[in-house]
Amino acid sequence: MAPTPTTSPASTALRSKVPDSEKITINLGFVDLGHIDLLVSEGFYANRTDFIRTAIRNQLSAQNEAVRQVVARKMLVLGLQRFGRAELEAVQAAGQTLEIRVLGLASIDDDVPPALAAATIASVTVLGAFHASAAVKAALAGRIG
Numbered sequence: 001m002a003p004t005p006t007t008s009p010a011s012t013a014l015r016s017k018v019p020d021s022e023k024i025t026i027n028l029g030f031v032d033l034g035h036i037d038l039l040v041s042e043g044f045y046a047n048r049t050d051f052i053r054t055a056i057r058n059q060l061s062a063q064n065e066a067v068r069q070v071v072a073r074k075m076l077v078l079g080l081q082r083f084g085r086a087e088l089e090a091v092q093a094a095g096q097t098l099e100i101r102v103l104g105l106a107s108i109d110d111d112v113p114p115a116l117a118a119a120t121i122a123s124v125t126v127l128g129a130f131h132a133s134a135a136v137k138a139a140l141a142g143r144i145g
Contacts, residue, residue, distance in 0.1 A: 022129050026052075076103040076127070084109040088120045097122040108132035114139035 028036075036051050045051040060067065071078055081102045091098055098121050100106055106126045108117060110133055117132070118139040124130060125145050130137075137144070 071103055074101060074125075076101045076125075078102075079104045081106045082109070083107070083112065083121075085111045085113075085116065088112055088116050091120045092116065096120075100124045100126070102130075103127045105129045105131065108136050112136055 033048075036045075036048055039045055039051060040047055045054065070076075079102075081100065081104070083098075083100070083106075088098075097119075100121060100123065102125070105128055106124065108131070112132075114133075114135045117136045121140055121143060123143045123145065124140055130144070132140075
């Protein structure tokens with residue numbers, strides 16, 4: 001069963017709790033870092049982060065067609081995909097399982113017991129971030145790819 005994006009008031013509340021970005025760490029060579037600092041000091045960018053975000057957006061834009069094709073081929077949900085206890089109980093009652101495929105953020109609510117997640121989620125593929133309790137992640141450990 002292919003999951004559908006949620007647009008309920010609960011998902012709106014979730015969006016207000018979920019940060020709109022994920023912190024990453026990168027290592028750069030001194031020369032590359034010097035180039036960035038030069039552009040920042042000359043006013044081309046507000047700071048290093050502004051430069052890096054702009055560079056990433058430019059690369060994503062340049063690769064947009066390839067990304068679009070992969071999203072379609074892998075049947076990925078683009079954006080936020082949220083799973084709550086009620087949704088997973090309905091999946092279980094229907095005798096079905098989910099294959100979660102997300103480019104963005106996949107989130108399993110804190111009220112979902114690990115046994116319910118294990119019974120209803122066949123696989124999890126997330127390109128981006130996957131938020132779930134440690135117990136749910138442990139229950140799905142062999143299914144997260």
